[in-house]
Amino acid sequence: MLVQLCRKRAGELVYEREIARVGKHSPSTDTKAVRQLGFLVDRVRFAKRFAVFKCLILMPAALAGGLWLSRAIVLAPGAASFSAVLLHLPSILEVPLDQGWDWVEQVYGSVIFATDLTPNLGLWWYFFMEIFDHFRDFFLLTFNVHLACYVLPFSIKYRQDPLFGITVMVGVIAVFKSYPTMGDHALFMGLLSLHSQIFEYLRYPLVSTLTYAYCTCLSPAFHHLWLNAGSANANFFYAITLVWALGGGMLVLDAMWAWGRERWEKERTPIRAAVRSREEHVDGDASVDSTTSNGATATLAVSPEEAPDKSDKPRRRVVVQV
DSSP: OHHHHHHHHHHHHHHHHHHIIISSSSOOTOOOHHHHHHTHHHHHHHHHHHHHHHHHOOOOHHHHHHHHHHHHHHHHSOOOOOOHHHHHHHHHHTTTTTTHHHHIIIIHHHHHHOOOOOOOSSSSSHHHSSSSSHHHHHHHHHHHHHHHHHHHHHHHTTOOOOHHHHHHHHHHHHHHHHHOOOHHHHHHHHHHHHHGGGGOSOOOOOHHHHHHHHHHHHHHHHIIIIIIIIIOOOOHHHHHHHHHHHHHEEEOOHHHHHHHHHHHHHHHHHHHHHHHHHHHHOOOOOEEEEEOOSOOEEEOOOOOGOOOOTTTTOOOOEEEEE
């Protein structure tokens, strides 16, 4: 999705730059400007392909560089800093390549294998405390694959709006990761605020807000009652983490529905406007009957001079239930 976002933005930048340079300051009869605009599609396509190439080269390079720099910081004696790495670079290079990678398991392996079952806002710790050990590997695979299987569908569905795809994926990770924090949900909400055009289409914003407020207030209280006061058990705290995950999942689904509805409204605005204009058009000779709930009927009649001839077509009646 990051590649899609970079690709889309690269094409938009080239298009805006070329239109500003050629289209606005040249007359429509200028042959050179017309030819330049004719090749604009090719330039935009080339810019998108080049952006994909840069992402496929730079992103793995940045990841590999970060891993090697982290290894060098671990192997450098003294304070963990960039200056210490430069000072002890010869001794670091002498270390065999198969050494100095113990930190990878501690940093990334703990997230994947859930080695620490300390109670947190996630859904993993209680589940893996309750299951038998010979089922642990199977459910570890299931939980990790479940979290990763959203990437491809979101990339396909939101290929026209990759930023929203990244936002939704961040929300899913915040709900289902092994060690979530409130910062993960704050990041999701911060990214969601970039899509203010869908806020009016949200169906349950009040419910989601109250769920987050409810869990924010009660999760510290239940954690204290269980681990400090000893007057509750693990089910108290795990119940509030389930409600927390429910609120996050509800907000993600609501945002996805609002995005789809906003796109639907934008693409079908002319059709809806035509239908609305036909519905609001009422002939001048129509009478309106207002029927109340107790059966009484009030009729709004037109004046005699405005009354149509009996030979005309039958008048329409619109009955409004009050």
